[in-house]
Amino acid sequence: MSLPLHHLDLNRPDFIADPYADLARLREETPIFYDESWNKVFFTRHADISALLRDKRLGRSILHILSRDELGWPPPDPRLKEFQRFQDNVFMDWEPPAHTRLRSLVSKVFTPKRVESLRGKLEATVHQLIDAVEADGGCDFVRDIAEPLPVAMIADLLGVPEADRHRLRPWSAAIVKMYELGYTDEQAEEANRAASEFMSYIGELAAERRLHPQDDLISGLVQVEEAGQTLSEDELRATCIFLLNAGHEATVNGSALGLRALLGHPEQLAALKEAVAGGDVSLLKTGVDEMLRYDTPLPMFERYVLEDLEIGGVRLERGMEVALLYISGNRDPLRFERADQFDLARRDNPLLTFGLGTHYCLGAPLARLEMQVLFGTLLRRLPNVHLAGEAEFARGFVIRGLASLPIGF
Secondary structure, three states: OOEOOOOOOOOOOOHHHHHHHHHHHHHOOOOOEEEEEOOEEEOOOOHHHHHHOOOOEEOOOOOOOHHHHHHHHOOOHHHHHHHHHHOOHHHHOOEEEEEEEHHHHHHHOOOOOHHOOOHHHHHHHHHHHHHHHHHEEEEEEEHHHOOOHHHHHHHOOOOOOOHHHHHHHHHHHHEEEEEEOOHHHHHHHHHHHHHHHHHHHHHHHHHHHHHHHOOHHHHHHHHOOOOOOOOOOHHHHHHHHHHHHHHHHHHHHHHHHHHHHHHHOOOHHHHHHHHHHHOOHHHHHHHHHHHHOOOOOOOEEEEEEOOOEOOOOOOEEOEEEEEEHHHHOOOOOOOOOOOOOOOOOOOOOOOOOOHHHHOOOHHHHHHHHHHHHHHHHHHHHHOOOOEEEOOEOOOOOOOEEEEEEEEOO
8 A cells, every 4th residue: 555645734833722633534534644744654543653652663763773874864964963962862762772771770760769759849849839829819820830840840850959940941942842843943053052051061960969979860870880881971961851851841731731621621620629629539640641641742753664564554664754643643533432532530541642662751650640749739729720811832743732821710
């Protein structure tokens, strides 16, 4: 079967705000297609996406087996030298055995026990954020709560001093613009500058932790060793930046999109408020996963074809790039009953939001914990929370979220 051609304008504002009707048509009529503009093969169905995520014939990187010349790629952009230095050392974009080595080292420090130990700090931080706005009767949920909470948590986990934390979000926001399709020259320059400053800052912090270790992730990564293996200086810097970027971008957007969905479904909101008031956390746990499925904050991930393969009657050749539309797979009626319904009690919920297989998100437990604590505390403290204006979507589809969500209480 030859690949159908279709162009998906991912940067169209109305598509970013509500892509679901377009994606439903594609799942039904053209579930696999090639987009010449993006030079990628797109997959829209849950079964195909989950199969490809587990298939070792695809990977996050391909330069470990083919050169840029062999792939027909242009030489690296000299404007992005520092950004590329960072990106080249992000272990989640590597393949085994290099990926296995780095992930194993990071996992020794980024443990479930360490994540769970943050629960008390999480609850205290949510209370502080609510205290700061409660008397006003309303706030911008994104600016005042959703953004500062995960930044504070991942900064606390890493060991970034309070006085420096205001620098983290701007650096991260500049860097992640490069993951969108169709970034501008100005965004490229900003990302390169941010990567340079961020790498330098983490290097200084790591040097200080070598001399004076503390109970934080940077100290742990400086000291971690397994079978004689340690992190190189650039690996350490890039890993810390990656953990901060990945550790808050999805949670900021997942929290804001989740609250928007919750406030748009009064019966679900009432059920969650009742459960929270009665101390029942089971609905919080399934509810957070439902929020992350229903309106996916990281809608698309890409993979390279490392070996020729066939899927869904379509042949993929080595060197091709595929785009996996998690946001479409998460609404696939072939896998989810009442796929377009928002159901906080949904039990059978194999959401794609955190990926699958080798590159499954290391920070998934932290993201879930942050959202569970946030929504539980928010609904106990502000049971009359409601929308107080129109939500505004941020630019960008690959990292999708709200720029503003006015709420009243």
